[in-house]
Amino acid sequence: MSTQEITPNNDPVFERVALVGAGLIGSSLAWVSRKKGLARHVAVTSRSDATRKRVAELGFADSLHAEAKDAVTDADLVIVCTPVGACGAAAEAIAPYLKPGAIVSDVGSVKMAVVRDMGPHIPEGVHFVPGHPIAGTEHSGPDAGFAELFEGRWCILTPLPGGDPAATAKLRLFWERAGSMIEEMDAEHHDKVLAITSHLPHLIAYTIVSTAVDLEESTKNEVIKFSASGFRDFTRIAASDPVMWRDIFLNNREAVLEMLQRFSEDLSYLQRAIRWGEGDKLQELFTRTRTIRRGIIEAKQA
């Protein structure tokens, strides 16, 4: 989708964008903001000396700050790009320095907990519009970022009831020009959908790779050697950032446990069918799962 289709011109969407955190998402947002001219100034903040040093070398920030407050001062858009567990503290730290009329968003993979943790800190007159770009790789850190990460990928916004529609519209425009397709829904629904499409798959991938790690050494080497037979896809998922995923599970507990319970029941059903040699049950279940794949191919998400 070219930017020409979305806006009559290529003017920056915001004067100053502040990115709190410079991991995969933060650095990708910086790159795309510069590449597509989404902001006149991209301020990046990281508390880590090593990260700031690397960001300076990579050169994707117009200004670089050890303190988030210095980055967000005068910013029109602030996007908190930390793991979900750090969003609340980040919001508290920047709150006194936010400009009236500024938009504050985030990129967390859970939304109810973000609303709970960040919401109370956002001052009157500042617009809080939580967001979640469904884009990522198994790599993390400032080196992992690239401008094309959001191209053709969904970004879900979960505006709060009673929020300012103009602020949401402006944030939409920013993400659209970053290459995303936008969907709006409420935070609770988001967390339920992501529990099955993302959180449970990651939990299962981490589990099976962990099971393999515990095998005797000789078998483990062969698991690596013959990983192409299915296991490999799981290892890629299970190489994702540990702190980010710890925070996701801790902060979407109810929905994940609910989906996990359903999954475990379904797995027990298959386990029992294998134990008792019930081939008809296996075949029937393996056949019905194909319909979902067809749906994905038709939706061009494959």
Next chain:
Amino acid sequence: MSTQEITPNNDPVFERVALVGAGLIGSSLAWVSRKKGLARHVAVTSRSDATRKRVAELGFADSLHAEAKDAVTDADLVIVCTPVGACGAAAEAIAPYLKPGAIVSDVGSVKMAVVRDMGPHIPEGVHFVPGHPIAGTEHSGPDAGFAELFEGRWCILTPLPGGDPAATAKLRLFWERAGSMIEEMDAEHHDKVLAITSHLPHLIAYTIVSTAVDLEESTKNEVIKFSASGFRDFTRIAASDPVMWRDIFLNNREAVLEMLQRFSEDLSYLQRAIRWGEGDKLQELFTRTRTIRRGIIEAKQA
């Protein structure tokens, strides 16, 4: 790897190769045999009228037979390319027509059950060398085959104790010239390794996609829409051939149930950590799984 490195010339490895079954593997074997001149004559057999018709249209067989016995007569190599559950009956049907000195193999994803089911039917003077090419796609049937399927992929041979080393060597040469890397191991060990690298991942993928199929309709549509967040990889795996996979689970029951038990215990551990908010346990486990991914990248299987 060029064929020149393996053999001094490009002579056919066998005069006549008979392929029993024309699914993804059988048709790919036919294509590669013709492309690389591995056999002077490729005889293909399928009991299905529709499959034979399609094979004739695709044109990858030198001769096409409704009865397996007509294909295997005079064949130097017979490869049974049916689902594992049909291997025993196929061996029984072809046994009386096998040429003395012929090699009989298969491509099944489990090996102990194949030895159990095919072995007793193989006549004296015929060499039985079970095999398993670790190659595939989620597509099946004669249209799915292509000559490059085995390129750079492992093929595991599980020769029987006391078997003829020359027969194994000749089958190795055939697979090497088809593009494969070869590993030999005993059948029991194969089944254990594949249980964790292939069978359990497929079982889990089928399960989670099945869990999603049972969600309410509105959520299911969003699962498809946002599948790129992790779920999509599982749907690809879970689109594999239902009959083939039914037979794998029924025929590698002990090893799959053993790995499934370990997996379930590990999943319960994570489930409990989520429920009780034990972030340190989650992070520690998510960190140690990264080592396996590194091993796979170093082994160039990624």
